[in-house]
Amino acid sequence: MARRGVGTWVRESVWEIPLRRALALLVAVALVTGVVFAVRALAHVDRTCAPGVERPEGGEECVGVATGGYDFGHAQLRPAVRAVARENSRLKPGSYVTVALMLPYSSASRTSLNDIQHQLQGAYLAQYRANHESNGEGPAIRLVLANPGATGGQWRRTVDQLTRMTRSADRLRAVAGIGQSTDNNKKAVRELTRRGIPVVGSSITADDLANGQHGADPFPGLARVSPTNTDEARALASFAKVSAGKALLVYDKPGDPYTRTLQESFAALIKGSPYEPQPFTPPADRSQEGTTANTFRQITHLVCDTSRETDTILFAGRHTQLRQFINALGGRGCQDRRFTVLTGDEASYLTHERDLDRGALGRRLAVRYTSLAHPDAWTADPARTGGSAADFGVLRGLLARSGREPVGPIGPAALDDGQTIIGYDALQLAVHGIREAVPDGRDFPALADVGLQWPQVKGSLRVSGASGWICLDAHGNPYDKAVPVVELTPRGGSRFVRIAWPEGKPPAKECLPPS
Structure with missing residues (x-):
């Protein structure tokens, strides 16, 4: 083999050293780039739980507004959630307005979940009745589930989302439910009503989460189906x-x-x-x-x-x-x-x-x-005014058909805790306000007009609720609402005792609050 000359070796060395350095640099750049992309991939973890619902940074709860059949990981909510999803899927695009049922769906408390399940079942039955058994009145009602977190701590994120839905094809026109009278729920109601979104409280009873206290209305557009404390x-x-x-x-x-x-x-x-x-x-x-x-x-x-x-x-x-x-x-x-x-x-x-x-x-x-309501209130104590067995019977009939299609299935139901009844009535009131606000010649109400209906819900325009008559005063509070007195029993469940009245007697048949 011929020996390579010195000149040849020098020429190759001159090119070989820079080439090795360049290759090393390219390898280093590639490694750094890979690490950067890997870090970015880890940093952008998909936190989506379902359409409209996600886990906020630093949290594990799925919060937001579920627009599909999402049960927030609770099997006991699944049948009712699926019933809502089925009903929503039947609606023709452009034919409906949306009502959000706002409750702490991600709660881990077994007792709270029972309450949530029953309120959801009641609200769904009111949705079904509004869409199928109201003589063709419109608009149709779409129901979505708004979760501000187990303690309501993510209320602002949820309120922002609901606000956007008022300006989109969702046509959100009311928020119902709310649940307990807590500080976070009070903040949420204050912000919703400040933004012009009507709210129908189901089980909120705190006096400072009501209008008309000392003549002030801090929550314009708030109506309630439950009496104050x-x-x-x-x-x-x-x-x-x-x-x-x-x-x-x-x-x-x-x-x-x-x-x-x-x-x-x-x-x-x-x-x-x-x-x-x-x-x-x-x-x-x-x-x-x-x-x-x-x-x-x-x-x-x-x-x-x-x-x-x-x-x-x-x-x-x-x-x-x-x-x-x-x-x-x-x-x-x-x-x-x-x-x-x-x-x-x-x-x-x-x-x-x-x-x-x-x-x-x-x-x-x-x-x-x-109690906010009880199934025996009108059968055991059939008052002539303030409510009736017939009004409660409408809900009982829906519930009897809820184990199978087309109404159900909605899962095991209960009436004795009053939550199904009050959830049903809250959505009934929301539907009433929405449909009364539709102007002649139009299909849908303006958002601002729905909350203006509450002072007229009295007299012949009252809502004949399953829990009793819902006659609202000028501030959106129920007037002389029936209050069932209930007793816990040693065997389990509860026993109806008697209807009591804030005014000491049932309202007159006109159901017109005094000045």
């Missing part, structure tokens, strides 16, 4: 004849909109009581257990320390704490004394609560509360 307390007082000298108040401190206004209403009923009200402090998330069970054990000692004439305990708190208090009273030292706990509609959550000590209710202890 003050009206519930007045109805309860007319039923129970509460005496200041025989009652003790136990209350949530610092409270939330529901518990604070219930406390104030109860305190007014027993003004001059010889007993200091007994506070307890629950976790910020009142669905959690916290340490309040310890406090309630101590309060039961104070209950037994009262005079023997004291037989009533007024409880201003949420259902988790109420359950703990009932369980503690079941083990009180003074078992020979009879007590009645009186509380607000939050007690309806305990109708199917597995952790409630039902045995406590057999130890000279009664728990009575103001």
Whole structure:
């Protein structure tokens, strides 16, 4: 083999070194680029849960407005969600307006999920009736599910989304539901109504989540189908004849909109009581257990320390704490004394609560509360005004057909906690406002006109709800609404006791609120 010359070696070396460096540089650039793209890919994880619903950065809850058949990961909601999706799919494009049912669908609380399931079932049955059994009236109603998070913490994101839907082909015209009277829900209602979106509250009862208090209307466009806490307390007082000298108040401190206004209403009923009200402090998330069970054990000692004439305990708190208090009273030292706990509609959550000590209710202890609705209210106490068995019978008939198509299936249903009934009535009121606002010659109402209908919902324009007549005053609050007084039973479930009225008697047949 011939030897290579020095000149040849020099020429090759001159080119070889830069080439190696260039190749090394290219390899390095490729590696860096790959790492950058990999980091970017990891940073842009798809957080979509379903159409309209996603997980916000730093959170695992799926929040937003579900426009398809999404059940938020809860199997017990699935049949009702699918029923809504089927009904929505039947609607012709351009024929409908949208109503959002806003509830905390991502809640992990078993008790709250029962409430959500039943309200959803009731709202769906009202949607089905509006679209199929209202003599062809329009527009058709499309129902979507708005989730602000388990505690309502993502309310602003959800409100922004709902606002966009008012300007799109969705034609959102009302938000119904809302659920509990919490600080986050209060903020959400304030912002929705500030943006001109009508709201129909189903189970909100707090006085400071209502218009007309001290003459002010902080939530323009808000209507409610449930009485305020003050009206519930007045109805309860007319039923129970509460005496200041025989009652003790136990209350949530610092409270939330529901518990604070219930406390104030109860305190007014027993003004001059010889007993200091007994506070307890629950976790910020009142669905959690916290340490309040310890406090309630101590309060039961104070209950037994009262005079023997004291037989009533007024409880201003949420259902988790109420359950703990009932369980503690079941083990009180003074078992020979009879007590009645009186509380607000939050007690309806305990109708199917597995952790409630039902045995406590057999130890000279009664728990009575103001329910938002009850299936026996009109059959057991057929008032001539204020509601009727026939009006409730419409819902019962729909429910009887809901196990199969075309109405159902919607899953196992229950009426005794009142939530199905009140969810049905809330959507009925929303549909009424929407259809009354449609101008002559048009197919759809303007968003601003729907909320203007609430002051006219009275007299012959009232809504004949399954829970009773819905006659609204000028501020959107129900006037002299029927308040079923219900008692938890040792065997499970609840027992209807009697209808009570905020005005002490049923409304006149005209159902026109006084000035």
